[in-house]
Amino acid sequence: MPRVLLIIAVVMLTVYCVVEVAQSRGYRVRSMPRWLWAFAVICVPVVGPVAWLFLGRPHKQTRQLPRPGSAPDDDEDFLRGLR
Structure with a gap:
C-alpha cells in the first residue's frame, strides 16, 4: 500500500x-527554456x-495598483488589455 501511495x-x-x-x-x-523544463519534468x-x-x-510579479483618484483610462496596462 505505501508503494502505491508513493507512485500516486x-x-x-x-x-x-x-x-x-x-x-x-x-x-x-528561470535557468532553462520552457520547452526544456517540460521535457525534464516529464x-x-x-x-x-x-x-x-x-x-x-x-518569480511572482507584483501588480501595481493605480494611484488613488485616477480613472481606469489613465492606466496604460488597463487600456492595453482592452484591445
Whole structure:
C-alpha cells in the first residue's frame, strides 16, 4: 500500500508541474527554456518536478495598483488589455 501511495504522489506532482510549466507562457522562467523544463519534468520522474518547483518557477510579479483618484483610462496596462 505505501508503494502505491508513493507512485500516486509522484504522478500527481508530475501532472501538477506539467500544468504549471504549460501555464507559464507569458512569464520568464528561470535557468532553462520552457520547452526544456517540460521535457525534464516529464522524462525525469522525481528530480524534474522538484527541480521545477525550486529552480524553474517564474518569480511572482507584483501588480501595481493605480494611484488613488485616477480613472481606469489613465492606466496604460488597463487600456492595453482592452484591445
